[in-house]
Amino acid sequence: MQFTDEGYIINIRKHGENSLILTVLTRFHGKLVGYVKGGHSKKNLGVYQPGNLISLDAYARLEENMLSFRTELLRPSAVNFIGDAAKLSVLTSFCELANACMPEKVELERFYYLVDSFFYFIGEDNWLVHYSYFEFYLLDFLGIGLDLSECSATGRTENLRYVSPKSGRAVCAEAGEPYKDRLFRFPRYIVDKNYRPEITEVADLLRMTEFFLNKNFFQTHNLKFPANRANLLHNLGL
Numbered sequence: 001m002q003f004t005d006e007g008y009i010i011n012i013r014k015h016g017e018n019s020l021i022l023t024v025l026t027r028f029h030g031k032l033v034g035y036v037k038g039g040h041s042k043k044n045l046g047v048y049q050p051g052n053l054i055s056l057d058a059y060a061r062l063e064e065n066m067l068s069f070r071t072e073l074l075r076p077s078a079v080n081f082i083g084d085a086a087k088l089s090v091l092t093s094f095c096e097l098a099n100a101c102m103p104e105k106v107e108l109e110r111f112y113y114l115v116d117s118f119f120y121f122i123g124e125d126n127w128l129v130h131y132s133y134f135e136f137y138l139l140d141f142l143g144i145g146l147d148l149s150e151c152s153a154t155g156r157t158e159n160l161r162y163v164s165p166k167s168g169r170a171v172c173a174e175a176g177e178p179y180k181d182r183l184f185r186f187p188r189y190i191v192d193k194n195y196r197p198e199i200t201e202v203a204d205l206l207r208m209t210e211f212f213l214n215k216n217f218f219q220t221h222n223l224k225f226p227a228n229r230a231n232l233l234h235n236l237g238l
Helices: 085-101 111-120 127-141 173-182 199-218
Strands: 002-015 019-026 030-036 053-059 067-075 160-163 170-172
Touching: 002 030, 002 085, 019 053, 019 067, 030 053, 085 127, 085 199, 111 127, 127 199, 160 173, 170 173
Parallel strands: 030 067
Antiparallel strands: 002 019, 002 053, 019 030, 053 067, 160 170
16 A cells, blocks of 8 residues: 655654654545654654644555655744744644544545645734634534534524534524523634634634533543643633
């Protein structure tokens, strides 16, 4: 078995004296884990960093064997995070969530566009918005997406203002008013495909995605929620 692809490094483990086990989120083959002979060397320090975009030639004698990678650096995306505590914190959260949630060798299809956008727009002033889109659609990719089409209480499609933490469904202003302190804010900017929301809207969305990722994925699979993601809003000053 042999194929080529490209993707972002999300996890690195030392293997033996001078080799590495890489986890890469790829464009066409999803999450891949592979062995890089001689990857742990001084000349490769700048190559094998979380967030870097690499091309890879993957091969294995048998399908059940671990892949071996031959790689080439395509874009040193990691440098865009170094020296910025907020961006580095978000990169760590991204890598931990992707590594924990993504099944191996399952094609990401359109979801890869959101991964690519996060890294591509990291130099823009709305970089955190692109990350929030990643988390929101991660729920959908995992099959635990939210139903924001109509109010769960009335069936109305107008004036949707909240999301229920119990059902993950939208709630209109009238039905949700008595319980608003226990509901999440409706992510209007996501529905409207607005990439210039207020920072408070982004913070509200990240609180909501944290809740549903933890409840509907990590707890369901008896997994510990990543500590760096749990502390993300605090680290961002939100």
